[in-house]
Amino acid sequence: MDNERRRLAIKGLVQGVGFRPYIYRLARDCQLTGWVANHSGGLQLEVEGNSTGIEKLLQRLPLEKPPHSLILSIDSEVIPAEGDSDFEIRESTVTAAQSTLVLPDIAPCNSCQAELQDSRNRRHKYPFINCTHCGPRFSIIDKMPYDRANTAMDQFPQCAKCQAEYTNPEDRRFHAEPNGCPECGPQLQLCDSKGKVLLTGLAALNETFASLASGKVVALKGVGGFQLLVDAGNSQALQTLRKRKQRPHKPFALLYSSLSAARRDCRISELEAKLLTSPARPIVLLEAKPEANARVHELVALGSPDLGVMLPASPLHLLLAEEYAAPLVATSGNLAEEPICIENTEALRRLGKIADRFLLHNRRIVRPLDDSVLRVVEDRPLMLRRARGYAPLPITQAKLSQQALTQSYLALGADLKNSVALSHNGWIYQSQHIGDLSSATAIEHFDRTIADLTGLQQRRPQTLIHDQHPGYSSHRWALQQQAPRLGVQHHVAHLFSCMAEHGHSGAALGVCWDGTGYDSSGIVRGGEFLLWDGKSQVEHVASLRTFPLPGGEKAVREPRRAAAGLLYEISGYMALQHQLLKRCFTRSERRNLVTMLEGEVNSPLCSSAGRLFDAVAALLGLCSQSSYEGQAAMVLEYSARGIQSSDSYPFDLYQRQSKWELDWAPCISALIHDEGKSLPQRAAAFHNTLANMILAVVNEIGERQVFLSGGVFQNRRLTERTATLLRERGFTVHCHSQVPPNDGGIALGQLHYAHCMAAAGQSAGD
Amino acid sequence: LGHGSGGEMTQQLLKEFIQPLFKNTWIDQAHDSATLPWDSDRLVFTTDSFVITPLFFPGGDIGKLAVYGTVNDLAMGGAEAKFLSCSLILEEGLPFNTLKKVLQSMAGAAEETGVKLVTGDTKVVERGKGDGIYINTSGVGSLLSNHPIDPSYIRPGDRILLSGDIGRHGITVMASREGLEFETALTSDCAPLNAAISALLQGGIPLHCLRDLTRGGLATALVELAETSGQAFELDEAQIPVCESVYGACEMLGLDPLYVANEGRFVAFIPAEYADQASAILREERVGASCAIIGKVTGKPSAQVILKNSLGCDRLLQRLPGEQLPRIC
């Protein structure tokens, strides 16, 4: 019988996941000859043999694929037989322009964990152990295709033993690009804050334990950048870290050695456990148990009933956490909101005044990747910061319409919690969290990330999409490029971000509640309802009643100012005599506030739900000045924890020039006079009122598909309450999951909006 | 002051009031134009208009601003102001006393800076069509330095010398306009800069570039200079002098002192080796008592201004897009 030969091209996440050895074994199992090679378009292979063998391979290939792989498409063509004698793995061919997916960094697999602990293994306690199923990926890749020479491992020629593993298709480390061992791979180094090397190898690790135990701050070169570590039970060390980092209140994340260790301190649901132990190893917000006090000092997360917990994301973290036994604080190694440090010298320079010891190694980190953060809301994962472990995977739900396939866009996101996104070949690739674009360091990172995203996808986008805010760096950046541009209003992008996650492009009502978004009205927006007709129009159908923010942006750091503006809106200058304001402003401050409000001096009007939360937090005496974004809203949500009541306050809904206006004034008046209720009860009633307000508007508009987006929907109580109420009335409610509801999701929304508009333009032209 | 009384009134104003006040050979010519003596080979020319509410504020008034403003602009080009023109646009109903006070103030400022007001014009507009007084002044001066002083001479390594603490003028005017009250009384920094500049030039300081800080404050001036010169600047926030009361007022108002207006402050770009000497000279001048080296030209390829704070964070300074718009979400 004559042999058949097939050429297959596989696209998707097929590099760096052990796909070639998998094909190798599969082909030999099916008694086929031929070859397989990485290709910048994915994977290419030719198989030859009898037709049953080929059929068997085609059938099994997608079913038995390696765990972290993702197949987008398989193209197959029949070609003339060549009669090769064996099946082989060939060197990569660098041709073709099609994109291929890049894998995120993967936490140690079970086999590697076992070897790490096995004293007879040659990689016993080797902090850089990995294999084709685990290890660093995106953080070490310079360019595609994913070959050792194109990664940070190019500095480490393999020893004979490693080389043998690397070239043996039967081995777990066959073409594990970051492969190495204590003899040939990366090495640890412990330095003081001046960069003087104190110890190397395991001795460096042991001295690190001693440093942490004695209350020192240790900067650790982690997976996607530096982290700052201290003992979570040591108040002195925590105080030092908070002071040096000038971060007085914002909660720190914790590193636990294992799920069972984390369970001692936190209540962990099945879904939360799944997230914690997933290969991405994100930080998950968990409810602390009272007994956590024994190991976790209150300074870790002041006033918060939740703790941000992560499990070891790398063998180095595993060694540290397991041997140290007590939970460690592991917070980003950066200054304020700047990108995290990735280079040794840079870290010594920027973090030299914060950390006492630096646990370094000599493997480059190619790009900064913060730890990702999630919380569970409505029994679903809700992304709060998307970076290490997730980027740069495509947002799988966000499928594009057929027309959109030909359009490639680059969306530049918002300026805070910036992240950019590229649409290409029907997929949307969202970058890791970049951060606040107010610093030059962040803008460099922004430039670099765009180069990365377009370069790794080998694609020059046709159109740039940006926020309309004229002061945004991302907007200015767009203006400097020689490319067509599309400006998308901030809350429109929020709505479309949530729609994209659900693959939705039909009619939709968006509840877009956040802190601040620009629109051309001059009002600081943030409590908006937008109606998309499913074709080409977005209509602004409702909004919160506006109130002035004395001091403008200053009010974001000072919830007491939002409170003053809110009361002034209700009762004019008399409001400033209110007891609640006397508590947080001096007499002369109040006098000047009135002057500012009456003279409209730097007191822009806002319709922001975020600022409404701030105002209420201040009025309830929970937070009059905040040291980090979202603090007041978090404190308010936490304050209501455990209250079941469905009590709420009154509010009004008016129609004003074909637009609905939600008036919070009755709610605020009731809330400040509601002395009979405890503080938590009032906080809970405020949340319930907001949910009622949303329901009232949604009822008036009538659109059944409702999307909740904007930073305010990081609030679990509000989100769950709103969703429940709306569902009871038969509305379909969609929330975020893969991308953050905050501005971290803006880029995705900008892209989806552009694609929907392009689709509308095309159909209109038909 | 009445509209319509036109020509006759203006003549009277000129003869009985302005001429005696600004007494000099050329204004006495009372001709359509002034013919002036000139001995320098390079003439520097500038013009500016002055609009401000209130007309009088602690530390200054519109008259002083109008003279200093043009004298300062000439000084920033390395020139000594010689002659000034002045156009007044007066709103019908303006009390004569107000006008008199403004003109007296202008005369004092001209005397102080050694500039001669040699020609002028007056128009009266209908009530409600002007904020009391608008003033335009133009001035000519002769170049003191041996090369023009402008942004194209800014060089990597240059130090940035700021003549004094920032933000007084903007905050003072805003406070007196809006009726804001702060613990310590504030006065505008409104002042002539010509003496300080000639002291620097006479002291042999090779000034590369000068810029007075007006609307938009220190930040806007530096961003503009970075863009025009194509150079990158790095500032050390801790070195930028802001007086306690301006700082407090900015805290209250939610304003950033870096963007608040000044009327008697300038930055000088100076070769590093002259920086200390220049500071010493400037410190002797009335306007330069609190001067400070606030940063340098880095030589980085992108035209940008970076502000380093005490933590080491680097904030990228930008032009403000109109009014201050909150960014935080």
Ligand SMILES: [Fe+3]
């Ligand atoms: Fe937003």
Ligand SMILES: [Mg+2]
């Ligand atoms: Mg001028």
Ligand SMILES: [Zn+2]
């Ligand atoms: Zn492994």
Ligand SMILES: [Zn+2]
């Ligand atoms: Zn080796």
